[in-house]
Amino acid sequence: MSEVKTTKPIKKRKIKLDENLLAYRGVWVYIESERGHVHPVSWELMGQGRQLADQLGVELCAVLMDAAGPALDAHCNSAFHFGADRCYRIASPVLSDYRNVPFTKALTDLVNAHKPEILLLGATTLGRDLAGSVATTLRTGLTADCTELAIDPEDRCLLSTRPTFGGSLLCTIVTLNYRPQMATVRHRVMPMPEPQPERTGLIVDFDPGLIETDIVTKILEFIPDEMRDKPHLPYAEIIVSGGKGLGKADNFKLVWDLAHVLGAEVGASRAAIHAGWIGADRQVGQTGKTVRPALYIAAGISGAIQHRVGMEGADCIIALNNDPNAPIFDFAHYAIVGDCNQILPALTRSFGTYLSKPETKVVMETAKELA
Amino acid sequence: MHIVVCIKQVPDSTHIRVHPVTNTIMRQGVPAIINPYDLFALEEALRLKDKHGGRVTVISMGPPQAAPALRKALSFGCNDAVLITDKIFSGADTLATSYVLASAIKMLNAETPVDIVFTGKQTIDGDTAQVGPGIAKRLELELLTYVSRINAVDRANGQITVERRAEGGVQVLQTRLPALITMLEGSNELRFATTPNMFRAARAEIRHWDRTSAGIEDLKLVGLKGSPTIVSRVFGPTPRAEKAVQIDFDPSNPEAACEALLAKVLAESPRVKKELAQRLPGYQED
């Protein structure tokens, strides 16, 4: 990361593309699949890629790598449904499971052959590993974990915006006189596009000439994750937190009930931990954990800045508090003013109904068409 | 066994505050620390040294003021520290950085052959996670990223077996040394330095390498010139102005408010809707 300058926008250097870089056209999205299963971030990127391609007036291409077979072909079709004009298909037994060297060689050769101007990958452990090596091999620019991608109308450059300094700031990064412009984006940042089943397109096969015996790294086995018991607050997508406003220790049970129905992690404010109602490893805030979930439900938490710092990155904050001017209402998205010990059970029932967990009565269909 | 650990001195970003009202960056008095992710790499390297013997060299590219970070790394038990510092390196992005570090490691390799290079998963100020892969590519090292555990190191025939975090599980990989490893955060816990090591670190002389001693051949590839990307604008996230949407709550009929809330959330937050959809029984990620 180059030095952070003041917040005034720096006059961007006028980028003059070398002659040979003008040939780089088209927006590519790397479709990441492991064990026959495409990671949803790839489809989200297809939606974003479609917009960029339309703005640039160029083709959107999907890149798929796997052992030959029905799964690979099905994924190509899905890529067309999600907006691809063309699919580059690289089928090789060497690519059945992800390993850095073969995948880097295949993607690099493909890029050198067909010269895209933009290459997008998911910011998964696979995507970041691959992007890092490919960018270095191609000697080009790469911006990671972007939260926003746009085209600069003046010079058709990709403007990648991403958090920096631990998320307290955002910065916009530009790739200069290098192509392709590479960027990775995290899962659930870009909206999922609607598939159009009638779309189809051109499949282009590419053979990077991979030989298994050349590859040094061997995969011995794959161990799937079992259920985690240790609190995983930093990675949780839904968190239900309780604070002093709950009144007493056993009301925390209501927080656990709602969390159970939502498959969520349980967090707490410093005051609740101070009162000894829950373990300190569940503290969200300045001296606890920083979380960035999709949904954060705060029950009986005043929302003092020390707590706010740890959770204001949440996508959707629901605040339950009986004090109408609790500070949390200044930055929460939704607020219910009332007694948490009444609201929480009601919320548990409503979400339970919606998610049609066994203990709820409502018929499956209503849940389905709501989904 | 000769292990090289790359670390970076970064501002303690948990302490960079954006003033909630004026939206300016408050950098006043923000101290510098070792990039937290690098500490997991450092600990793993020291554990390998404890088990298999050998030396750990810690290196960093940065301004002269980055020396204390290396001195701190020495206090945990590293044997040698090199600060690669030169005015023309400043402003480097990850590509230029990996070029400089790779050159320096080549020089170290000439002194004593290097078996493993460790880097942190990413930095808290850059978060790009590209320096590790970049160095591996330039030095033709096998790349093992997001490693959560090192199962075995077989020095006799130069083999290493690790567990690498992947989506939904862990890959057990075996590959040939020399290799470059980036450690996943939380994979170990940093040791509490012993008194002798604190003394050694306090007395140690930190080697300073400039462009020549680091073996830099092509000056065009370093610093701002060698960086394909530049930061064109830094700004604070626009604080949410509007107040929370109030949903009135009638204690006699708590369900009503909750149903209204649920409907609103599903309508207005696609991410939450998707998240909830995934928790529907029988949901198959297509």
Place this chain on the structure above:
Amino acid sequence: MSEKFDVIIVGAGPAGNSAAYTLAKAGLRVLQLERGEYPGSKNVQGAILYASSLERIIPDFRETAPLERHIIEQRLWMMDEKSFIGTHYRSDDFNSEPYNRYTIIRARFDKWFSEQVQAAGALVICEMTVRALLRNEQGRVIGVEVEREDGKIYADAVILADGVNSLVATQAGLRKDIQAGNVALAVKEMIFLPKETIESRFNLAGQSGVVIEMLGSITEGMVGTGFLYTNKDSLAIGVGGMLSDMKAQKTTPVELLERMKAHPSISPLIAGGETREYAAHLIPEGGYKALPQIYGDGWLLVGDSAGFVNSVHREGSNLAMETGRLAAETLIELLQAGTEPSTANLAGYKARLDESFVMKDMKKYQKIPETLHKRRQFINDYPPLLNGAAHKFFTVDGQDKRSKEKEIIASFVKRRSLFGLLGDAYHLWRATR
């Protein structure tokens, strides 16, 4: 093999740094241990630097030391709920080099001082917390033990500069723990404002600065003071009261500070500022009478660790530097002559202190703590009386001046009685001899 030094210094505040610098300059093998991440990370002070003491240690400190503003105006306010009466002494003499007093920011200043100590040859190691003293069979202190593995470190003598809590000496049984009646608890904030705003609000130019000491209503009946010091682009504001007083009432330090900041004479000075740090610290206030035994077999106490603070004049860092230097000079003389730093031989430290302003000032004001403690009127009655008198005197309402004077005198007599007034004057005079 364990480490051996001539002298180990515990703590890297002004006292510890002065001792380490002086010893290292004399060529002794010195080890300084600091428990914080960097020198200054655990130290809190108003903070005013007194050039005279530092000049004796590092004469050219002004060239490299991080100094905020040189002080050209001293204000003393006696405060009532809505007003203050006080004296402002501002002189252009203070504006000519070499400046006499500066405001500083301790985290930066201590770091700079420590760099000088290291340059002088001392070995400084941070993040090392001393847990105990090592003693030989005769009970002489022969080193320290830190909490890290193999933590025993040996030396001929140990200087304890570990601050007001003086934990090492207390836990080693060399002194009694500090008492609530001998220390004040002060809380402080660093409020950041643009340089120009500070300069316009305090009528300053360039690097000149103003310091304000406050007495009266802001400590809400407790014996204590408040302060407001100007730095380059920040204001240090704080208030403190005797811990024994704080223990006897219900206001928390945070409430005390917030109400002080809201005082009509103070809030405009800090308006629009951004608080970036909140700190708290105990300050030795017991004076001469509370001084513990400051040296013994193989050990010496310096700075706050011994309680060397002259609270009447708000002086602490100069006493710390002075005692640090004098302790070092005592040891240099002994160790270079090869004599044991025994209790008897270390008496030279006390002798040097008695000759210096340190003991003279401490003795001069030894009765002050007790006087203020017993005679609350100096804090509770006189400020409102003086404010009331000033208000009446300066209100032009057609009342003739003679009757105004009569009423003012009557207000004093009514509040304190004639005998009380004379008693107060006498006790104040006696307490400052």
Place this chain on the structure above:
Amino acid sequence: MIKVEEKLFQNRYRVDADLPHIRVKDNTVCNDLCSTQQCTVCCPAGCWTFEAGKIGLMTDGCLECGACRVVCDEFKNVDWNYPRGGYGILFKFG
């Protein structure tokens, strides 16, 4: 009125996860014998609380001033120490 958390928010801490440096020697002394709980008033960081007849201590916001130890002079019930080297409050200005 400003809550103490609002103040501590700006400070820099390195919390020594499960090694609190201050401990209550015997809770029953605080809960049953002590009548004033002055530590809850004097602590500038609000680490000490007394609710529902029980003393509470959380040291992660501690400013290491020592007031709680000194104030508890009647029962001497506070086991007070500095955090491990490099941990606890780290003043940016001081």
